[in-house]
């Protein structure tokens with residue numbers, strides 16, 4: 065049942081939702097906006113890693129939100145067409161463009177394209193925001209071009225603040241960085257066009 069007050073799901077799941085919006089889409093700067101919490105059943109369910117249901121109806125193109133799943137931050141990024149083109153542009157510069165060497169969980173079969181997303185919602189990226197080097201949380205650097213700590217031909221993506229690893233807009237790590245692998249992509253599915261369930265797909269719970 066939906067809690068109309070805070071927009072989250074209650075009853076069977078516990079969700080922390082941290083929304084991060086990116087003003088102006090591809091040319092914008094990531095800013096953190098409200099931290100919303102809702103509480104549902106038990107610590108036991110949360111500890112067991114229950115799937116998390118997320119409403120993305122307000123997730124504008126070019127914007128990203130972060131939710132917690134199994135104690136880890138998970139990004140949901142609504143990529144614009146330009147961002148999708150940036151994924152293609154990044155491919156030659158990546159350490160493992162085909163994600164042949166997954167980090168801590170297998171890459172779901174339906175996420176094996178370069179976009180690493182479900183083909184029926186290709187623009188939506190769902191990725192675990194844990195750097196594969198030493199576990200920091202990378203930050204959004206969606207703006208293209210020269211800027212501090214990034215190359216002049218930066219195509220847009222993510223920068224880990226700890227040791228400088230960079231990831232493209234599909235969570236794939238660039239070459240010659242401390243991080244050895246791409247970001248994890250969890251199993252997920254769409255319960256409706258605007259409702260994502262993280263940690264569960266047609267095969268059951270992850």
Ligand code: FES
Nearest residue numbers: 195197198224227
């Ligand atoms: S933890 Fe991200 S680069 Fe080291």
